[in-house]
Every structure is written in structure tokens, then in C-alpha cells.
Amino acid sequence: MITRQFGSEVRWMLRRPRTLIGLFGLVLVPIIISFGIWTAGEDGGGGGPGLGAIIQGNGMVVPIFTLFLSLNLLLPLVASIWAADGLAGEAQHGTLRGLLVAPVSRVRLLFVKLFGLTAMSLFAVTLMAVVGIIAGTAFLGMNGMMTLSGTTLSTGEGLLRIAFFIVLVTFQMVSIGAVALAVSSTTEHPLVVQAATMTTIIVFQVLGQFPSLDWLHPFLITTGFPGLVDVMRDPMPLNQIWDSTLLAGCYLLIGTGLAAMRLITKDS
Amino acid sequence: MNKRKVTLAVATAGVLTGAAGLSLLAMPAGAGQPPSLPDIAPEALVEQVMTVKPGAFGGTVEVDNKLGLPAIAEIPQLADGKHSGRIWTDGTGKLRLALPNGQSEQTIVDDGKTTWSWNSQTNEVTKSEHKADPKPENKDQDKNSAEQKAIDPATAAKEIVTMTKEFSEISVDGTARVANRAAYELVLTPKPTEKTLIREVRIAVDSELKMPLRVAVLTNGTAEPAGTVGFTQINVGPQDPKLFEFTPPANAKVTTPEAKEAESREKLPEAGLEAALHGKDPQIFGTGWDSVIGARIPAEAMTQVPAEAQGLVDRFTKKVSGSWGSGNLFTTKVATILIADDGRVVAGAVPEQVLFDTIGQVK
Known part of the structure; x- marks a missing residue:
């Protein structure tokens, strides 16, 4: 029963033209990055901070690099679009009413929406990573995966790291999406949801820049993003990754809880 | 109706748990209850610190620096603020240091014959082979040991104790829990005749291994340490031998310390x-x-x-x-x-x- 609802939710999401256009846009990111680094050539690579310095001739870093960059704006945007469509969009079309009066628990409705969000996030992130591996290998070549620590992992280990990173990034995305779902349950205008979510993410990132606000930083979900780069260190330190994931988990709980409270008390 | 109330309560509990979790994550890790350990004479403890041969271990070290130093390009980890690094040693001189700098990393591996220093920012490996001559004339070796001193509490503590033992009042001031291990707090206070800025140096010595786990330097007029170097996590025991090997990445530039030094002298x-x-x-x-x-x-x-x-x-x-x-x-x-x-x-x-x-x- 519930699996049928999950399936139909994902089918619905995939049938929306903007979902497909969005996925297509996401897939372009790793291709453009690989192409850009390839054209920059040997002189352009090798230098600078972070992952950009080790990407030259190291195609397997492209998926990690792409997802790491996209996590700051692009992926939260996509998550907010799906969350906005899920409840506010349905309310706008008048279809939410039907779902609310149906003899199905509203909590179940929320979980179906959350599942759709998770499935689509995982799909989008995996798609980006796979295209990233292909584009990175094609443009930049591949010889195992060189880490930030200067060691070279075998292709198998590299793929494991990428898979782990996909899970981590998806979790961050779903947590942001859960908060967006909470906003989505309060309005009939999908744009409000997207605007609110993106504004929050951007404001969080701006606040994160001020050292004088360091007491606030541990509360911001965006604080956890940079730590995820530890996936590319060898041996992989888990403290920061674990902290970021716990932080996102708190947001997931708050978002889901608020959305449930709103849906339960909502008049049909 | 009743079921609805229950779900509402569960949802509220979820929100509250999330909020509580956030505040819990934001709270600095507490020091915890100091462990109770049998008394030990300060002299005996110093003796043990001096003679102990640290075995194999791996751990994370946090440097908390409030010295007011300007950032030095070569060792950004020593600029003001909190910095952490990871250290592994097999106890016989092989060593690996991983010093993250923002999203980049510097890795130093000493495999017993060669010291490799990798910097992800420049995609460069500095390779210096140990001279057969045991005299430490090799400059790079000196530099690396300076870096190790800066990051490894055990080495730093030994150095301090050697230099100041005779000129200090030595006491044991209670116990502490460092990196989840029970430790004695060894305190070195400069004798009143010493004209120094330093009020005291506190060294947390592991109660079992007698290995220093944390060094804190306190200066006159402040309650907070001006500098702390300590393990936040440590696992004692044999480490993966692979950690002490290093193969330069295929497309990295490999240089020697001599070339590097000439270059840096011009720059810095x-x-x-x-x-x-x-x-x-x-x-x-x-x-x-x-x-x-x-x-x-x-x-x-x-x-x-x-x-x-x-x-x-x-x-x-x-x-x-x-x-x-x-x-x-x-x-x-x-x-x-x-x-x-x-x-x-x-x-x-x-x-x-x-x-x-x-x-x-x-x-």
C-alpha cells in the first residue's frame, strides 16, 4: 500500500517538465566543470585552495568537486523546488484538499512527500556523480583517485568514497528539503517556499562569514558543508563528517516535526 | 481525535528533540569529571616523563593558540585560533602528520629513510633523504622536527621539561581527562628568581603510559592558557604500516629541500x-x-x-x-x-x- 503511494509520488515528480529540466541542468554542471578545467590545461591546474588544486588529471575528483560546490546553492534550490511542489504546489492546484480529506493519515501523506523528496534527491545526486565520473575521466583522465593527503586510492576505493559522499550530500539535501516542506505546508504559493529556503541558505552563509558571530555558527546547517570535504582526506577523519550529519539530522527532525504539526492541525 | 493528539505530541517532541540536539551540538565538549588516581610524587612523574619511550600511536591533536602571532605562511596551523592535525607514529621514528589548512592539506611522512612533505595547495612534494651521517645537519629534518614539536604534545612537553626542570617548582595538581584517558596534571612553575612572562606550564601526563597528552602554557595576568597543544583523540597501539609509506602522486612536482629553500628565501x-x-x-x-x-x-x-x-x-x-x-x-x-x-x-x-x-x- 505505502510502496504504491511512494511509487506514484515519484512518478508524479518525474512527470513534471520542470523536474526533467532541473535534472538536465544538474547534469550539465559536472560536464562544464570538467570541460573548463580541461581547457584551462596544465597551467591552469595545480594550485589554489581545496579540491580545485588536485583535480587536474584526476577525473574521479570531479563528482566530489561538483557535488561539494553544488551543495552551497544548487542542490538546496532543487530540494526546495521539490518540497514546494509537494505541498504548496498541490494546494495551489487544489489537489491537496483531496489528499487531506482522503481516508489516509496525514502523517502518512507527509512521509510519502518526504520519501519522494529523498528518492529524487538521491537520484539527482547520483546522476550528477555518475556524469561527473564519466566527464571527469573523459576530459581529465583517471588513474585511481588522488586525495588531498597526496595518496592515491585505487579505483574501487575511490568509487566507495564517491558513494559515501553521495549519501552524505543527499542527507544534507533532504534535511534542507524537510525544512522547506514545513514552509510548504503553510502556504499555497510554491515560489514563497523556494524564496524562503534560498534566502535562509544565503543568509546562513553570509552569517557564517562573520567571526564575531561564531557563537551562532554551530546552529547553521551551512556550517557543516565545508567539513564534508574530509571525504577526500586519507585516512578519512570522521569527526567533522559526523558533526555535519548530526547537524543536518537536527534540521530534518525540526522540519519534519513542524510540517507534521501543521498538516495535522490544518483544516481541509 | 485522540490519535490526532498523540501524533501532534510526537511531532512536537520531534521538533523539540531537533532543537535540543542543535544546542547540544553547539555546546563545547565538557571536560568531564576528573578521574581519581593514586597519588604520585612530582619528581617521580617528571622522571617517568623524561624516560618514557612513546610507543606507536595515532591521534588527533588540537592546537589552541591565543598568542597573538601573525599568520606565518609556512606553518598556517600556528596562526591564532584553533587548529587540528593528525599524527601517527610507529614508535621507531616513522611518522605521518596530516595538517589540514582550510580545505587543503599538508601531509608529512617520514618512512625512516626519506621525509616526504606534500602540499595539496601547490601540488608539490618535497623529498629529503636522510643523510647517513647521524649528525642532524640536514636542515629539512630540523624543520620537520620543529613542526613535530609544534604539533606533538609528547615531544613538546619533553622539550619543556628538559629545559626548565631545574629552574621550576614542580608539583602535581590534580588529575584531568584528556582524549578520554586519565591523566595527572604536572605543573611547572618558574622559580621566583626567573624573569619570565610565563606563569606556569601544565602538562597532562597519561596515568598509564606516562606520555604527555596535553601541554598548556599560562602567562602572567590571564586565567586562560595562552597556548594549548593536546590530543583530542588518541589510540595507542600498532598503526597501519601503510601510513608510513608515501608515493608521490603521478602528476605532482617533486622537489628537494635545497631548491625549495632557495625559492622561499626569495619569497619570504x-x-x-x-x-x-x-x-x-x-x-x-x-x-x-x-x-x-x-x-x-x-x-x-x-x-x-x-x-x-x-x-x-x-x-x-x-x-x-x-x-x-x-x-x-x-x-x-x-x-x-x-x-x-x-x-x-x-x-x-x-x-x-x-x-x-x-x-x-x-x-
Whole structure:
């Protein structure tokens, strides 16, 4: 029963033209990055901070690099679009009413929406990573995966790291999406949801820049993003990754809880 | 109706748990209850610290620095603030250090024969083979051990104890829990006759291994340590031998320390100063806590300082003059450095007056 609802939710999401256009846009990111680094050539690579310095001739870093960059704006945007469509969009079309009066628990409705969000996030992130591996290998070549620590992992280990990173990034995305779902349950205008979510993410990132606000930083979900780069260190330190994931988990709980409270008390 | 109330309560509980979790994550990790350990005589503890041979271990070290030092390009991990690094050693001299710097990383591997230093920012590996000659003349080796001293609490503590043991009152002040291990707090207080900026040095010594786990330096007039180096996590025991091997990545540039040094001397004015202080004939004046290290920068190096470096020097130093001449004084919480205009340099963990008195003796 519930699996049928999950399936139909994902089918619905995939049938929306903007979902497909969005996925297509996401897939372009790793291709453009690989192409850009390839054209920059040997002189352009090798230098600078972070992952950009080790990407030259190291195609397997492209998926990690792409997802790491996209996590700051692009992926939260996509998550907010799906969350906005899920409840506010349905309310706008008048279809939410039907779902609310149906003899199905509203909590179940929320979980179906959350599942759709998770499935689509995982799909989008995996798609980006796979295209990233292909584009990175094609443009930049591949010889195992060189880490930030200067060691070279075998292709198998590299793929494991990428898979782990996909899970981590998806979790961050779903947590942001859960908060967006909470906003989505309060309005009939999908744009409000997207605007609110993106504004929050951007404001969080701006606040994160001020050292004088360091007491606030541990509360911001965006604080956890940079730590995820530890996936590319060898041996992989888990403290920061674990902290970021716990932080996102708190947001997931708050978002889901608020959305449930709103849906339960909502008049049909 | 009732079921709805229950779900509402569950949802509210979820929100509250999330909020509580956030505040819990934001809270700094508590020190926890100090463990109760059998009493130990301070002298015995010092003896054990001096004689213990640290075995194999791997751990994470956090450096909390409030010295007020300007960021030094070569060792960004020592700039003000909290920095962490990871260290592994097999107990027989093989070593691996991983020093993250933002999203980049510096890795130093000593496999017993060769020291490899990798910097992800420049995609460069510096390779220096150990000389067969046991005399530590190899400069790079010196530099690496300086880095190890800065990051490894055990090495740092040993150094401090060796240098100041005779000039300090030594006591054991309770216990502490460091990196989830029970430790004694060994406190070295400079004797009243010592003219130093340092009030006390606290060394947390592991109760079982007798290995120092944390070193905190407290200066006069502040309750918070000016600098702390300590393990936040440690696992004692044999480490993966693979950690002590290093193969330079396929497309990285491999250089030797000599080439690197020549390059950095051109780039960095501090390198000249550092070279002068580590130079052939650093002179040591005095003993114990208030010993002062002196040197003379060659005249040509003084005139070669580029304008922008001069600006940097001016920003962090204070112009001073006296019967000894004139120069720039650089003050941090734990150390003072005096650079005279004629190239004499003196430095020490002492107030400026001691430096003024000493600089005349620099040859």
C-alpha cells in the first residue's frame, strides 16, 4: 500500500517538465566543470585552495568537486523546488484538499512527500556523480583517485568514497528539503517556499562569514558543508563528517516535526 | 481525535528533540569529571616523563593558540585560533602528520629513510633523504622536527621539561581527562628568581603510559592558557604500516629541500629571520626560563628586506630604543623578540627589559 503511494509520488515528480529540466541542468554542471578545467590545461591546474588544486588529471575528483560546490546553492534550490511542489504546489492546484480529506493519515501523506523528496534527491545526486565520473575521466583522465593527503586510492576505493559522499550530500539535501516542506505546508504559493529556503541558505552563509558571530555558527546547517570535504582526506577523519550529519539530522527532525504539526492541525 | 493528539505530541517532541540536539551540538565538549588516581610524587612523574619511550600511536591533536602571532605562511596551523592535525607514529621514528589548512592539506611522512612533505595547495612534494651521517645537519629534518614539536604534545612537553626542570617548582595538581584517558596534571612553575612572562606550564601526563597528552602554557595576568597543544583523540597501539609509506602522486612536482629553500628565501622575508635564528651560531644567554637566544642577521639580509615585508614588520612591531641602540620590538603573550637596526636579534620568553639588558652581549 505505502510502496504504491511512494511509487506514484515519484512518478508524479518525474512527470513534471520542470523536474526533467532541473535534472538536465544538474547534469550539465559536472560536464562544464570538467570541460573548463580541461581547457584551462596544465597551467591552469595545480594550485589554489581545496579540491580545485588536485583535480587536474584526476577525473574521479570531479563528482566530489561538483557535488561539494553544488551543495552551497544548487542542490538546496532543487530540494526546495521539490518540497514546494509537494505541498504548496498541490494546494495551489487544489489537489491537496483531496489528499487531506482522503481516508489516509496525514502523517502518512507527509512521509510519502518526504520519501519522494529523498528518492529524487538521491537520484539527482547520483546522476550528477555518475556524469561527473564519466566527464571527469573523459576530459581529465583517471588513474585511481588522488586525495588531498597526496595518496592515491585505487579505483574501487575511490568509487566507495564517491558513494559515501553521495549519501552524505543527499542527507544534507533532504534535511534542507524537510525544512522547506514545513514552509510548504503553510502556504499555497510554491515560489514563497523556494524564496524562503534560498534566502535562509544565503543568509546562513553570509552569517557564517562573520567571526564575531561564531557563537551562532554551530546552529547553521551551512556550517557543516565545508567539513564534508574530509571525504577526500586519507585516512578519512570522521569527526567533522559526523558533526555535519548530526547537524543536518537536527534540521530534518525540526522540519519534519513542524510540517507534521501543521498538516495535522490544518483544516481541509 | 485522540490519535490526532498523540501524533501532534510526537511531532512536537520531534521538533523539540531537533532543537535540543542543535544546542547540544553547539555546546563545547565538557571536560568531564576528573578521574581519581593514586597519588604520585612530582619528581617521580617528571622522571617517568623524561624516560618514557612513546610507543606507536595515532591521534588527533588540537592546537589552541591565543598568542597573538601573525599568520606565518609556512606553518598556517600556528596562526591564532584553533587548529587540528593528525599524527601517527610507529614508535621507531616513522611518522605521518596530516595538517589540514582550510580545505587543503599538508601531509608529512617520514618512512625512516626519506621525509616526504606534500602540499595539496601547490601540488608539490618535497623529498629529503636522510643523510647517513647521524649528525642532524640536514636542515629539512630540523624543520620537520620543529613542526613535530609544534604539533606533538609528547615531544613538546619533553622539550619543556628538559629545559626548565631545574629552574621550576614542580608539583602535581590534580588529575584531568584528556582524549578520554586519565591523566595527572604536572605543573611547572618558574622559580621566583626567573624573569619570565610565563606563569606556569601544565602538562597532562597519561596515568598509564606516562606520555604527555596535553601541554598548556599560562602567562602572567590571564586565567586562560595562552597556548594549548593536546590530543583530542588518541589510540595507542600498532598503526597501519601503510601510513608510513608515501608515493608521490603521478602528476605532482617533486622537489628537494635545497631548491625549495632557495625559492622561499626569495619569497619570504621571515625565512631570512628564521634562518638567522636557527643559524650557525645562535648564542644562548642565561639559563632556564629566562634564557635568551641571540643572533646577528647578516647586514646584506637586513638591507634586502622588501618594502612590503617592511610594512608587515612595522605593523606587528613597536619601535624601541635605548643605550644599546634602536630597533623593533615584537611582543606576544609568551615571547618577546627584539630586532636591532644593526641586525642583532634577541628573543626569549621574557619581558622586554631582559632583552634590552642582554642585547649588548650579542656578538
